[in-house]
Amino acid sequence: MKARTRWDVVCTVEDLVADSGVAVWTEDGPVAVFYLPHRLPALFAVSHTxxxxxxxxxxxxxxxxxxxxxxxxxxxxxxxxxLRSGQCLEDDGARVKVYPVLLDGNRIRLEIPVTQAASVAA
Known part of the structure; x- marks a missing residue:
């Protein structure tokens, strides 16, 4: 059974800082969104923890x-x-969660897992 997800708006393009990250709160916990304008893709998101x-x-x-x-x-x-895989380059046993990112007009969306409690309420 495939886990349910949804695309939540977490910030706007104006909130981003080139070559840097911003912290956003999601139902899945804190996430760091990075904007690297000289790369394709330019947006990445990993756990902030x-x-x-x-x-x-x-x-x-x-x-x-x-x-x-x-x-x-x-x-x-x-x-x-x-920022692509979440893998720690110095320690094979450590990684951070990676989130798919979508630019939707001026909004930044992250694909977030839907918890059972949230899916019942929705």
Whole structure:
């Protein structure tokens, strides 16, 4: 059985900062949305929570490119996370959740899993 999802509006294009991230709140928890205007695709979204510390800091991380892989470096211990896969490049056992992103006019939408409680209420 396929998990149910929906495309939630989390921010607008005006909220984004080039080569940086913004933190947004979703029903699935805090998410970091990154805008890298010199890449295609230019929008990425991963969990905002650093898996090594449990703190919500990844939107404040430094974005970059390691061997062609778009990454964000955690501002705490500097581990690099792929913005495409969520995999930590320094530790095979660590990763962050990745969210599909859609530009809908001026709105940024994320594909978010629908919890059973939310799907019953909807």
């Amino acid at each position: 650093d898996p090594f510390t449990g703190t919500n800091v990844l939107a404040r991380g430094i974005t970059g490119d390691l061997d062609g892989e778009p990454v964000v470096a955690s501002p705490l211990y500097k581990q690099h996370f792929s």
